[in-house]
Amino acid sequence: MGMKAKPHHQHHYNGNGGGGGGGNGSESSSSTSPSPPPSPRRHSSTLSHCRRKLRSKPISVVAGFLLLRRFLRFLVVLPLLYVSGLIMCVGPFSGLVGHTPLPGSVYRSHEMFELLWPHIQADNSTPIELSSVWRYRRKLKEQKPCPPSTAGLQLESPGPSVYLIVEVNGGLNQQRSAICNAVALAGLLNAILVIPNFEFHNVWRDPSTFGDIYDEDHFIATLDGHVKVVKELPEMVLERYDHSIANIPTLRVQAWAPVRYYKGEVYPILQRQGVIRIAPFANRLAMNVPPSIQHLRCLANYEALKFSSPISNLAKKLVERMTEKSSRTGGKYVSIHLRFEEDMVAFSCCLYDGGEAENSEMNSIRQKGWGDKFKRKGRVTLPGLNRIDGKCPLTPLEVGMMLRGMGFDNSTSIYLASGKIYWAEKHLAPLLKMFPYLHTKESLATPDELAPFKGYSSRLAALDYTVCLSSEVFVTTQGGNFPHFLMGHRRFLNGGHAKTIIPDKRKLVVLLHDMGISWKDFKLEMEAMLTESDRKGKIIPRVKKFTKKSSVYSYPLPDCGCLQKHNGTG
Known part of the structure; x- marks a missing residue:
């Protein structure tokens, strides 16, 4: 009988979602044997059970409450203990409490330099030749022909002309990214692109227009047959909006918006209005687009965007002068993108060897540039951890020691691409000791030649970009749009x-913290780092993560390969 009752209750559970209750009348009647009669009630037992339950309930509630309070206290205290421990180990108080700083957490590179400088000077090993730095070679595959000029998405049958206006912001290469994306988007939407407008930004403070940086006529002519570009909206379109760009419908598009978004949301609005304006436009188009649209990015970046005559003429002179000054190394030179300007040092929240004066100055710069951003509730700044994590800008001294360790000797010509170096006289002195043939755009150009560029950060960056592009070795030290595009x-x-050296900064800061390391051992580590940069320099990611670090702008092959073959640069 018990065996037959079990499936009956199970059936009731499945049908009603309840648990283990008795069946209804119809279910009972379907059983071949009657259910056993219920047991007689035992009132005394039930009453006793209820009393026990009532007595035990307050005790269990109080105990649970106490446990909960202890658990919550633990959750609050644990992060504080963790952060406090890190501060004690890593922070500036570690020396006071007797704790040994974590390896790499404290800037001691200046002490390391003083210790190893005699050994660096006495090093008579054969220096590396610039012509043989890069040993890994990539076997180039036969490139497919470029997509036809009419390969854009045909979303509907061609109708009246529609126009795309974009507002681009940021520095030189963020603007470059936005321009290339705008060309691709115009091709996707079958729109006529109006020459992009550059927004003035309080950080870069550069009022340059598109035509100040790039050759407008060359841009329009190169894209002709692929994407139509005009310098301004036609008069008849402007009349509809009272000759004010501000009256044109402005769309705010999500970052990295996919093709389906533009096809489903933006395209219908464009067809209705005849013109749309997207602001801001930085990173507003996904990297994953059809090959024909990706080709437009390549075409814009490597052929259509040519620096304006004032920039390209002076840049050409700087490259020629740099080549002449590198006669000792066959006209080849090393370029370094050094990010050790005071705003970069301040933003990184890293500490160097300037003591309290440096700390006070950096706090003042942070307050002036970013307000209370670094003082917000819950924000903890740990300079030592930033350094261990490779987030601190390398000093000129650290870059110099790294390059000497890799085998570059003091006859190597160096081009330094940088803004105004923080405490320049102090920080550049050791680099000049190691590499006396150090040049900048300021040292290569005359004051009269540079005068038209003063106060225009993007135009100055364009000069640096061109000289770095022509170098045999490029050294990046801090990341950003400049090195990724370059x-x-x-x-x-x-x-x-x-052909780029990308320092392993997490490893480097630990080595520069080790006062017991010999120059020979340091060199072995740096040579291994150079070999790794050589190996990674030729790698093409098998699966591209579509971000600015692994985009078509950083890894142009194979997407842009047809242009490479066309230009004879393959």
């Missing part, structure tokens, strides 16, 4: 190899 451009020109 490495991609170098890959495009150098058969797929970036």
